[in-house]
Structure formats: C-alpha cells, structure tokens
Amino acid sequence: MLSIQDIHTYYGDSYILQGVSLELTPGQVVALLGRNGVGKTTLARSIMGLTPARRGRILFKQIDITNLPAHRIARLGIGLVPQGRQIFRSLSVQEHLDVMARGQGRWSLDAIMELFPNLRARWRSLAGKLSGGEQQMLAAARALVGNPALLVMDEPTEGLAPLMIRELGRTIEVLKQTGTSILLIEQQLAFALRYADMVFIMSKGRIVHQCSPADLASDALTKSRYLGV
Numbered sequence: 001m002l003s004i005q006d007i008h009t010y011y012g013d014s015y016i017l018q019g020v021s022l023e024l025t026p027g028q029v030v031a032l033l034g035r036n037g038v039g040k041t042t043l044a045r046s047i048m049g050l051t052p053a054r055r056g057r058i059l060f061k062q063i064d065i066t067n068l069p070a071h072r073i074a075r076l077g078i079g080l081v082p083q084g085r086q087i088f089r090s091l092s093v094q095e096h097l098d099v100m101a102r103g104q105g106r107w108s109l110d111a112i113m114e115l116f117p118n119l120r121a122r123w124r125s126l127a128g129k130l131s132g133g134e135q136q137m138l139a140a141a142r143a144l145v146g147n148p149a150l151l152v153m154d155e156p157t158e159g160l161a162p163l164m165i166r167e168l169g170r171t172i173e174v175l176k177q178t179g180t181s182i183l184l185i186e187q188q189l190a191f192a193l194r195y196a197d198m199v200f201i202m203s204k205g206r207i208v209h210q211c212s213p214a215d216l217a218s219d220a221l222t223k224s225r226y227l228g229v
C-alpha cells in the first residue's frame with residue numbers, strides 16, 4: 001500500500017529526515033511515535049508532497065509519488081488530517097465539506113454525517129465556533145470526502161478531552177472496519193497502542209525501532225529512551 005524507501009528530506013539547509021523507511025500494508029493501522037521535533041510531521045509532509053523528499057522514494061499502490069504535486073497525491077487516495085487540524089474558522093462545516101466533495105466511493109457526505117452526527121447538527125455553524133473535538137471531527141471528515149485508501153492522521157488526540165479521545169478511537173475502529181489504512185502519528189502512547197497493528201519509533205530523523213504494540217507495551221527501556229515514559 002505505502003512503501004517509504006530511505007527518504008531524505010530538508011527544509012532549506014536543515015537536514016531533517018535522514019533515511020526513513022516504513023512499510024504499511026492494506027488495511028493496516030501503523031503508529032508512528034517519537035518525541036517532539038524528531039520529524040514525524042515532516043514525514044507526513046513528504047508523503048503528501050508538501051515537502052518532497054530530496055532522495056529516496058515513496059510508492060503508493062506501486063506508483064512512485066515521491067515527486068508528484070500534492071493535489072495529485074491526494075487524488076490518488078491519500079488523505080491528511082493535519083496536526084493542529086488546520087480548519088478555517090470563518091468557514092462553516094458545510095463550506096469545508098462542499099468545497100472538497102467529489103467522486104464516488106464509500107464516503108458520501110451522508111456516510112460521513114452518519115460517522116460524525118455532531119457535524120450534521122452543526123452543519124451551518126462556523127468552524128471557529130465548534131469545540132476542539134468537533135473541529136477534529138471536521139478535519140477528519142474533510143480528509144474522508146476524498147475517499148482515501150490511506151489516511152495520515154498527525155496527532156489527532158492533541159488537545160482533546162478524554163471523552164473526545166474515546167470518540168476518536170471509535171472513529172478509527174470504524175475506518176479500520178471499512179478497510180482504510182491509517183498512519184497514526186501520536187504522542188499518546190496508550191491511544192496508539194490500542195489501535196495500531198504495528199509501531200515505528202522515530203528519533204532524530206530516523207526510524208530507530210519497529211515492533212508490535214504488545215512488544216512495545218512491555219519494553220520499558222525503549223519507552224523511556226525514545227518516548228520519555
């Protein structure tokens with residue numbers, strides 16, 4: 001599904017991703033963990049074509065997307081739920097989703113509203129008036145209208161109350177049941193371990209550890225060394 005092969009990514013002269021490789025098979029939820037500043041968001045940006053890798057390659061469904069423009073990568077079926085949500089406070093829920101709605105597939109607007117009933121109730125509200133949890137739902141809904149086969153979620157639990165985190169977990173379970181693959185970037189270890197099929201840990205622009213969630217749960221040394229827990 002997604003094959004990241006030894007990519008190297010820079011911001012100007014800053015050398016951030018220093019040879020990252022990662023594999024994700026269809027239907028899998030892969031968690032990407034690591035402390036602040038290790039390059040997780042940069043990896044998401046390289047996948048989406050927002051900050052393309054300078055070396056190495058990224059294949060999605062066997063297609064080399066390394067140097068494709070972002071809109072083409074999105075159209076091939078990768079959706080991004082960006083860190084910090086990046087919604088437009090002065091646009092309504094409807095405007096966020098209408099702008100993006102396109103094509104056929106599993107995620108019609110109706111199906112999305114069934115998944116997020118709160119958004120249906122807030123259809124004409126400005127995004128800036130939504131709660132943090134509703135804004136996160138809106139960011140996820142916006143990614144789903146493109147009917148992605150792969151969803152990249154960058155710290156979706158950040159700033160959410162425990163109840164909303166549980167709600168988000170339910171959403172991930174539904175997505176998993178419908179066969180959507182997810183790259184779940186997280187700081188919340190317990191949340192990631194609950195939903196991931198495989199875990200990758202990043203440190204200083206490299207993948208330093210790969211294991212099952214169960215193995216990480218019982219690996220105190222790795223957790224304290226790379227995750228500070």
Ligand SMILES: Nc1ncnc2c1ncn2[C@@H]1O[C@H](COP(=O)(O)OP(=O)(O)O)[C@@H](O)[C@H]1O
Binds near residue numbers: 014
């Ligand atoms: N637009 C940018 N320009 C220059 N450096 C950046 C930019 N964005 C992030 N960085 C730097 O790249 C490194 C990795 O950042 P990031 O990918 O956001 O890490 P993470 O998501 O793991 O917290 C950090 O040192 C950060 O300061």
Ligand SMILES: [Mg+2]
Binds near residue numbers: 083
């Ligand atoms: Mg980040």
